Amino acid sequence: MKKVASILRYTILTLGALIMILPFFWMLSTSLKTQPETVQIPPVWIPKQLQWGNYVEAFKAAPFARYFVNSVIVTGVTTIGQLFTSILAAFAFSKLRFWGKNILFLIFLGTMMIPGEMLIIPNFVTLSNMHLVNTYGALILPWLASFFTVFTLRQTFNSVSDQTYFAAKIDGASDWRFLWHILVPMSKSTITAVTVLQVIGSWNAFMWPLIVTNDENMRTLPVGLQAFTTDAGTNFALLMAASTFVIIPMVVVYIFLQKYIIAGISNSGLKG
């Protein structure tokens, strides 16, 4: 009886896993087909000859190299910038004494209730008035601070006792030194988790980059890929090749840093 239940569990989980993996497999398989093979019925699961040339062709069919560089710049600067502003602010909220601390904290908690989509219109107006539309500035500036990150880091900083802080101060460490030499290293795993989640979020972001870039040269990968669908038309092999190289970098990040991603998400679950 126990054995039957166990076999049943593995069967269901395997079937489910196949459904989850199928779109990825189908993407890779299609990306390596000749055009006649893509529309063959019954479907060709593994192409006779792998058409690696599709990747080269897709890469040249649109300025994907440029999109890639844009995505790397936007993701990199956003993540590092946001981490920097958040670490400083989280430290202040966790360990420093100042007027208006509770009110400020409550205001920020309140802003987390607001759907970000509402802010798109005024932010677009602000950035147009600053003549920043179609620049890296527009793609990056609004995301250089995140109260969610501040909140998460503050929780972790709070778990480092105030005694540790005062002991360090008595030993003559300045706040700045304490923050970067003691608090940050002690919170390494949370910081890694928020960093990885931010990298994935920035890399995959679509609506905002779509709105602030009409210039082809400023597109990020997802926006560029969406624009490419019109050019690719019914050439599904090329379209799947292009989709693959948008997806691959984050899959690599995921495979290497899975532990932190899962921990980051689990953490948000524990708090709730």
Add this chain to the structure above:
Amino acid sequence: MLNEKPTVKSSIKAYLYLLPMLVITFTFNIYPIIKSFLMSFYTKYDFYTDVVSAYGFSNFTYLWNDPDFHLAVRNTLVFVVGVVPLNIIISLFIALLLNKIKRFAGAFRTIYFLPFVTSTVAIAQVWNWIYHSDYGLLNYFLGLVGINPINWLNDPNWAMPALIIMSIWKGLGFNIVLFLVGLNNINTRYYQAAEIDGADSWHQFTNVTLPLLSPITFLVTINGVIGSFKVFDEIFALFQGSSGPSKSALTIVYYLYEKFYTEWKYGIAAASGVVLFFLILLVTLIQLWYSRKHVHY
């Protein structure tokens, strides 16, 4: 020393630490929140000069009378109701199975979670291809069991189900991870006690697992509802920059995008954002009220 009152010096110092974050959030979060509420009352607005020449409620009356907006609200609700409960049931089921097995649990979790890290736009191109009416994989499978091809993306009756299926597929992993956290936190002694009392596995599930899991279920529901209310990327990518056949996948955020970006009607777009905010607030409050009665902490 721990509970000392802030001094001028300590406050100045703290604000220096807060400064970078404050500058960004005031410019790009706090100010726009106020501004977007104000904007929803702008009836004559020159965006180039940022000059408002008239205020009023006409943006809201426009929404009240616009059949497209009614459709957007309806579609959004259909999407929420279509995605959230199914997603929760399936992910809880998978999490329960994963929690019981010993070997390969990690590998399975890796696979189920994979869609979460992938670009919505890119994976929607793949689904667009899977849904293809003539050469798509899905219609091929349906054909094997004798179901006629469905025109998933061009038939107004099937566009929303297509969107829902893809969204569930993409969101499962996130909820599975949260449910696994919840299941791990349940003390095994509760199950031992239930077993001594003679409870079978179904009763253990309904009387031990479900009640003890309710905080996580609550969190997953709130997350899911709020996220689904804001659906946009999936639609834009799956229907190639349109709101689906006969606007069958027009949602509130898509409506906002169209009014703002293609029609340049800033006031109306802002008003639809305000409506979205109040809808989300309302649903959140209802869930909070419900959770007070039914969530066991």
